[in-house]
Amino acid sequence: MSQNDQQGYGPLPRQIPYIITNEACERFSFYGMRNILTPFLISTLLLFIPLADRTSEAKHVFHTFVIGVYFFPLLGGWLSDRFFGKYNTVFWFSLIYCAGHACLALFENKLEGFYLGLFLIAFGSGGIKPLVVSFVGDQFDQTNKKRAKVVFDAFYWSINLGSFFASLLMPIFLRDYGGAVAFGIPGILMFIATMVFWMGRGKYVHVPPAEPNPDSFTRVARTALASAAPGQSRPGLTVAIIGVLGALASLAMTPSWGFVIAACTALVLLLAFGGMGTSMQLERARGKHSDEAVNGVRAVLRIFIVFALVTPFWSLFDQKASTWIVQANDMVHPTYEILGYSFSFVPAQMQALNPLLVMLLIPFNNIALFPILRALGIEPTALRRMGAGIFFSALAWIVIGTIQVIMDGGTPMSMAWQILPYLLLTMGEVLVSATGLEFAYSQAPASMKGTIMSLWYLAVTVGNLWVLILNSSVKNDTVSAYISSTGFSVMAFQMYFFAGVAALAAAVFAWYAMRYRMVDNYRVDAAPNACYGSEPVAKKA
Numbered sequence: 001m002s003q004n005d006q007q008g009y010g011p012l013p014r015q016i017p018y019i020i021t022n023e024a025c026e027r028f029s030f031y032g033m034r035n036i037l038t039p040f041l042i043s044t045l046l047l048f049i050p051l052a053d054r055t056s057e058a059k060h061v062f063h064t065f066v067i068g069v070y071f072f073p074l075l076g077g078w079l080s081d082r083f084f085g086k087y088n089t090v091f092w093f094s095l096i097y098c099a100g101h102a103c104l105a106l107f108e109n110k111l112e113g114f115y116l117g118l119f120l121i122a123f124g125s126g127g128i129k130p131l132v133v134s135f136v137g138d139q140f141d142q143t144n145k146k147r148a149k150v151v152f153d154a155f156y157w158s159i160n161l162g163s164f165f166a167s168l169l170m171p172i173f174l175r176d177y178g179g180a181v182a183f184g185i186p187g188i189l190m191f192i193a194t195m196v197f198w199m200g201r202g203k204y205v206h207v208p209p210a211e212p213n214p215d216s217f218t219r220v221a222r223t224a225l226a227s228a229a230p231g232q233s234r235p236g237l238t239v240a241i242i243g244v245l246g247a248l249a250s251l252a253m254t255p256s257w258g259f260v261i262a263a264c265t266a267l268v269l270l271l272a273f274g275g276m277g278t279s280m281q282l283e284r285a286r287g288k289h290s291d292e293a294v295n296g297v298r299a300v301l302r303i304f305i306v307f308a309l310v311t312p313f314w315s316l317f318d319q320k321a322s323t324w325i326v327q328a329n330d331m332v333h334p335t336y337e338i339l340g341y342s343f344s345f346v347p348a349q350m351q352a353l354n355p356l357l358v359m360l361l362i363p364f365n366n367i368a369l370f371p372i373l374r375a376l377g378i379e380p381t382a383l384r385r386m387g388a389g390i391f392f393s394a395l396a397w398i399v400i401g402t403i404q405v406i407m408d409g410g411t412p413m414s415m416a417w418q419i420l421p422y423l424l425l426t427m428g429e430v431l432v433s434a435t436g437l438e439f440a441y442s443q444a445p446a447s448m449k450g451t452i453m454s455l456w457y458l459a460v461t462v463g464n465l466w467v468l469i470l471n472s473s474v475k476n477d478t479v480s481a482y483i484s485s486t487g488f489s490v491m492a493f494q495m496y497f498f499a500g501v502a503a504l505a506a507a508v509f510a511w512y513a514m515r516y517r518m519v520d521n522y523r524v525d526a527a528p529n530a531c532y533g534s535e536p537v538a539k540k541a
Helices: 016-045 051-071 073-106 111-138 145-177 179-199 217-226 235-252 259-285 291-321 323-329 347-375 382-408 415-443 446-473 477-486 490-513
Strands: 335-338 341-344
Touching: 016 051, 016 073, 016 111, 016 145, 016 179, 016 291, 016 323, 016 347, 051 073, 051 111, 051 259, 051 291, 051 323, 051 446, 073 111, 073 179, 073 446, 111 145, 111 446, 145 179, 145 347, 145 415, 217 235, 217 259, 217 291, 235 259, 259 291, 259 446, 291 323, 291 347, 291 382, 291 415, 291 446, 291 490, 323 347, 323 382, 323 415, 323 490, 347 415, 382 415, 382 490, 415 446, 446 490, 477 490
Parallel strands: none
Antiparallel strands: 335 341
16 A cells, blocks of 8 residues: 555546536526526516516425425435445436426426426435435545545535536526426436436445444434433433424424424434433433444434535525516616627526526635644634634625615616625535535445435525515515514514524534544445445455
8 A cells, every 4th residue: 555545645536527527517406496496487487477466476486396405315315325326326316307307398387297397306406416425435444535635525526617607607598598498407417317327326435325324313312212221211202202292293383384384393303302312311212232333323313413504595595586587676786898899697687696606615625724724723624614614604694684785775776786785695505515415425434435425415495495584474464564673674673583593503512522522434445345346345454
């Protein structure tokens, strides 16, 4: 083994370009349809809804779709970890994904067919979402693990390359050619992504699905909750039961809350109270399960807390494709002239700023900002970066809220004023999301990498759940009267409210980060029973 290999700087895996190319095309397809969804709903599909209610309904549909996209990773991670492996799961879910795009293009004016397409895209995209990232991590071991950060950055850069061109072009295709063409082009890119991924099948490291594990997370948790200690009660079980009762009560509210809010709230209660209860009684599982398994569950529960504190960031971030577009619709659309050609941006195109800034900020942070911080004696650890990112998102929403207040006062504002909040929000994204991918993989126990990645994406579901709940609450007469008494419009009040929640989350995150102990869960060597292409890799002694 060379000195570079011993230090973790071995050569990059040759199969990485296939995964990066696949991701760039897939992200073009996803963001191409996602970033025109809100304007398409408002301008075309939901015309039968009164104008006063149409924007609210469009936001509800959009965030419900995003909830689905980030909920189905739970299914994809489970199927991959237990049955099919990452490659097979990604490939077959990608075909479902393609079918969803076809439905959007074919049923642009039919509500049921279009919603079926959204469901298939949420199902397919969500199913592969946690696996591609962890599949990248599977291609590394201890000999080249320090190259992983560069590849994860390149991976994230490719996501934003696809997103940039999609955000810039698809609103124009929607305006000039209609929904069939605007939704059809992303479908073609998704088919290309699937074929590129398939072409690399003989070069990947294939880590096989895990065998049923008697020391799995759920079995250890169940043992901990069910075990009775002599002379002691079972407070953890009591807490878990409270969570179950709360979930049932939430589901009972489906007629008034709607299925999505009720079901997601029930899931949050089960996870939160079940996790707390397990933590309270976890030591009772020792002796019935190995110390390694019990310690692994403890590590996972600590990761859950990190994920929970990130949810307010996603509440803010995903509204750039809904609330910020709605604001931009009411702003002045400036006209620019270059080489004698005049043009103006449509509101949905402002989202192209986000991926463009990501592609600039990632190298800026790596080349300039982080080295400067290290020179000052401040190590930009993963958790420090994530906490700062949540705070930047809060700043972005303070700015966007102030813009809304000025507009509400009757002063016209150019769309160009959204550049500053986009810059702040994108800095937050780079620090939270790109870092979160690296953090989630490195902290996940080996047997649960796919599932832990799914739970990372579930944080996005919960973040969008908060948006649905707040949007629904403002329809309540008492809440509406309170907002009116503040002197703010509903939109401005919501913007400042989300900013305050994110700032509070950033403070709590910083406190927790100081107490979190990082671990290293990269493979020690080639994974046991892993395959490069179709050839099994022997485990080294």
